[in-house]
Amino acid sequence: MRLLLRAVSLIAMAVLTTTFASAQAADNPVKAADLAFAQATKERGLEGWMAFFADDAYVGTKPSVQGKEALRKFYQGLFARRDLAFEWTPDQAQVFPSGNMGYTSGRYTMSFTNYQGAKITQAGSYVTVWQKQPDNSWKVLADFGSQDKPAPPPPTPEKQ
16 A cells, blocks of 8 residues: 555656646746747748847857848858758756846757768757847847767777
8 A cells, every 4th residue: 555655646746747847848938939949940941040039149159240130141051051950959948037138058950961962960059048128029149059079980990
């Protein structure tokens, strides 16, 4: 009987924890914005991507790029790649105590066909800083990505 009671208790705790986590994700506006950002990009490419950037957004590249029109020009080459598939999922999402800024971070994957016809896949981590707009929507203020280090090439016979 005790074993049955413990099992029921553990199942109830698991259900409540899962329900709480789902409710927490649904109540997180920056996580919802990031998921909508990913979906819009998947569906509409560059136009979906740009729809989520603030007018004064910044991207940490070398050199950095700031402003929506400069960002559009910067990203045109990326979105022109053949067979582009670009996906990401936020692992962390938090609204700062002020209530008007927040961040998401997670993992991304991107694949495309290069000019030689080879399929290229890249993966990495990202951080996006979000700013609440006067209309209560959330826009990307800054976006940073870091590609994983590529796997080392296999050793050649003479190096083994």
